[in-house]
Amino acid sequence: xxGNTLLSVEDVVVDLPTPRGNLRAVDRVNLTVGAGQTLGVVxxxxxxxxxxxxxxxxxxxxxxxxxxxxxxxxxxxxxxxPEKLRKLRGRSLAVVFQDPMTSLNPVxxxxxxxxxxxxxxxxxxxxxxxxxxxxxxxxxxxxAPEQRLAQYPHQLSGGMxxxxxxxxxxxxxxxxxxxxxxxxxxxxxxxxxxxxxxAREQRRRHMAMILITHDLGVVAGRTDEVAVMYAGRxxxxxxxxxxxxxMRMPYTEALLAALPKLDAAPxxxxxxxxxxxxxxxxxxxxxxxxxxCRYAVARCHTEKPxxxxxxxSEHQYACFHPIEVHAEAVA
Amino acid sequence: xxxxxxxxxxxxxxxxxxxxxxEYPVGAKIVHAVSGVSLQIARGETLGLVxxxxxxxxxxxxxxxxxxxxTSGRVLFDGHDLTTMQGDALRxxxxxxxxxxxxxxxxxxxxxxxxxxVAEPLVIAGVKDPEKREQLVHEVLSAVGLDPTLVVGRLPxxxxxxxxxxxxxxxxxxxxxxxxxxxxxxxxxDVSIRAQILNLxxxxxxxxxxxxxxxxxxxxxxxxxxxxxxxxxxxxxCEVGPSEQLFARPAHPYTALLIEAIPVPxxxxxxxxxxxxxxxxxxxxxxxxxxxxxxxPRADQRxxxxxxxxxxxxxxxxxxxxxxxI
Numbered sequence: 001x002x003g004n005t006l007l008s009v010e011d012v013v014v015d016l017p018t019p020r021g022n023l024r025a026v027d028r029v030n031l032t033v034g035a036g037q038t039l040g041v042v043x044x045x046x047x048x049x050x051x052x053x054x055x056x057x058x059x060x061x062x063x064x065x066x067x068x069x070x071x072x073x074x075x076x077x078x079x080x081x082p083e084k085l086r087k088l089r090g091r092s093l094a095v096v097f098q099d100p101m102t103s104l105n106p107v108x109x110x111x112x113x114x115x116x117x118x119x120x121x122x123x124x125x126x127x128x129x130x131x132x133x134x135x136x137x138x139x140x141x142x143x144a145p146e147q148r149l150a151q152y153p154h155q156l157s158g159g160m161x162x163x164x165x166x167x168x169x170x171x172x173x174x175x176x177x178x179x180x181x182x183x184x185x186x187x188x189x190x191x192x193x194x195x196x197x198x199a200r201e202q203r204r205r206h207m208a209m210i211l212i213t214h215d216l217g218v219v220a221g222r223t224d225e226v227a228v229m230y231a232g233r234x235x236x237x238x239x240x241x242x243x244x245x246x247m248r249m250p251y252t253e254a255l256l257a258a259l260p261k262l263d264a265a266p267x268x269x270x271x272x273x274x275x276x277x278x279x280x281x282x283x284x285x286x287x288x289x290x291x292x293c294r295y296a297v298a299r300c301h302t303e304k305p306x307x308x309x310x311x312x313s314e315h316q317y318a319c320f321h322p323i324e325v326h327a328e329a330v331a
Numbered sequence: 332x333x334x335x336x337x338x339x340x341x342x343x344x345x346x347x348x349x350x351x352x353x354e355y356p357v358g359a360k361i362v363h364a365v366s367g368v369s370l371q372i373a374r375g376e377t378l379g380l381v382x383x384x385x386x387x388x389x390x391x392x393x394x395x396x397x398x399x400x401x402t403s404g405r406v407l408f409d410g411h412d413l414t415t416m417q418g419d420a421l422r423x424x425x426x427x428x429x430x431x432x433x434x435x436x437x438x439x440x441x442x443x444x445x446x447x448x449v450a451e452p453l454v455i456a457g458v459k460d461p462e463k464r465e466q467l468v469h470e471v472l473s474a475v476g477l478d479p480t481l482v483v484g485r486l487p488x489x490x491x492x493x494x495x496x497x498x499x500x501x502x503x504x505x506x507x508x509x510x511x512x513x514x515x516x517x518x519x520x521d522v523s524i525r526a527q528i529l530n531l532x533x534x535x536x537x538x539x540x541x542x543x544x545x546x547x548x549x550x551x552x553x554x555x556x557x558x559x560x561x562x563x564x565x566x567x568x569c570e571v572g573p574s575e576q577l578f579a580r581p582a583h584p585y586t587a588l589l590i591e592a593i594p595v596p597x598x599x600x601x602x603x604x605x606x607x608x609x610x611x612x613x614x615x616x617x618x619x620x621x622x623x624x625x626x627x628p629r630a631d632q633r634x635x636x637x638x639x640x641x642x643x644x645x646x647x648x649x650x651x652x653x654x655x656x657i
Contacts, residue, residue, distance in 0.1 A: 187548060188589060189383065217594030221597075240598050259526075268555065272523065274527070292523075
């Protein structure tokens with residue numbers, strides 16, 4: 001990553017106490033995001049991607065234990081006072097969640113929520129804040145924005161609510177937007193519209209973005225770099241084109257292969273990944289993907305591979321037996 | 332409304348839906364959930380039904396099984412009209428048809444053991460011998476890839492979403508049905524588990540000789556399992572055709588839009604930004620004429636005046652559009 005690193009996540013560990021023992025949700029994750037860059041974080045449910053985003057935002061559950069360092073725009077977020085953190089969140093660090101109903105207040109109008117955010121962080125007078133709110137709603141593609149100000153979230157469709165949540169997130173010109181499965185609850189045509197909207201606003205505002213998703217298809221065309229997570233760890237990380245051209249970690253390859261292909265004939269059996277992810281309350285000795293991996297050998301079950309750089313420093317993977325076939329095909 | 336019967340290439344249909352209408356009141360208004368849908372499914376065939384949320388695809392699936400009584404129209408299953416059946420006759424017929432839901436965890440009673448859940452259809456069907464029931468439960472659980480001895484005594488919360496869906500499939504199979512409506516059976520599952528369940532459904536279909544109505548919003552998933560695909564928008568069918576043909580040459584602008592909106596896992600394929608803005612209108616007040624016209628780039632005056640009927644554009648491919656793409 002170039003010199004203008006905006007966010008760096010260093011050795012972040014998140015532990016959650018559960019009745020069945022300690023659950024390590026995030027296990028020594030290192031990531032960086034440059035200004036204006038988009039990082040895709042891909043993984044299945046329970047892989048720790050949401051806990052990682054909450055660790056960055058400092059919005060973890062109260063009983064969670066966090067260690068490591070989160071440097072954002074020159075500040076160590078773990079050292080900031082709650083008051084300073086609150087000022088930062090919404091201002092330069094914004095978030096859009098999967099379900100807009102969890103972030104929108106159901107008893108306040110759209111206008112109240114937008115204006116409140118603007119006035120909290122930017123000290124605007126009522127008239128300016130109202131004008132800005134209308135501009136923002138128009139920018140995210142909401143028809144008749146003046147009338148929407150007086151409406152409540154339940155009066156809007158799911159796609160429209162997500163647009164409002166995005167308008168609120170963008171309202172104070174954040175430097176980093178964390179979008180946590182922003183389109184998972186939406187239909188495919190609305191998903192395309194929302195992803196286009198995020199990409200357009202990101203380019204226009206030169207904003208950095210972390211796009212968290214379970215869908216490799218979503219990150220392929222819309223990110224600069226991708227980190228693949230499995231069982232709390234980043235298992236592969238590479239610039240997006242490099243990752244899709246030359247997957248090294250067997251999990252990434254298996255995840256892509258398991259997607260139904262549009263160009264395959266009907267009734268073609270899918271190369272499924274057998275088994276299921278490990279129980280996160282039971283720490284494993286070896287690579288956590290090894291029980292499901294078709295390349296696994298004895299060493300994979302007893303020793304944990306570190307996330308190491310491949311032939312280029314930008315492409316990292318945690319695997320003793322990375323896939324080579326693609327390398328030959330390219331050569 | 333007269334609609335051309337849209338049938339499979341050959342064979343007597345196991346299921347024939349004829350001009351089905353489902354409407355229900357919301358306050359003083361009427362939701363037009365399904366507005367005159369006709370389709371046929373041949374024995375042994377999988378018909379995929381795709382559409383966005385609120386298009387009426389689940390309502391259609393339920394109306395087929397008479398879980399929601401249709402407002403009008405007929406549902407012929409193996410020649411018998413289910414819409415006029417009552418009581419015992421309908422219960423008997425229901426042994427031959429089953430339903431698998433989207434949320435596998437919510438469709439299992441959390442307080443009952445897996446063995447009892449899977450055996451319940453047998454109890455209802457009057458299989459009185461407990462040993463016979465146990466034997467059938469073991470058989471069907473093995474068939475869906477679960478170890479019966481480890482599973483029967485446990486409760487649903489001890490299982491993951493994928494395993495719960497296997498249990499739901501086992502329960503649906505235990506009466507040896509002929510026809511299953513699968514309503515978004517893999518939408519709640521992770522990618523790696525989704526492929527397992529899709530493969531399992533295909534395997535079970537072959538093994539039990541099933542006919543499926545496979546409802547989903549994900550076109551790639553639908554294509555993976557379906558012989559033919561029907562595309563639904565706001566209560567009406569837009570297009571029906573053989574899967575490969577429909578994906579290679581969509582005739583309805585809405586089908587083309589759905590295909591275009593699928594994210595492709597290849598960074599060299601730039602996402603198209605041509606997906607039209609806007610959302611489906613409310614089924615309480617659907618647009619006149621073609622219901623897709625408010626989002627359609629090809630719409631003109633005729634589309635608002637005249638309801639397009641399904642008509643053949645290619646062998647086996649039918650489209651309801653005044654200005655089809657082919």
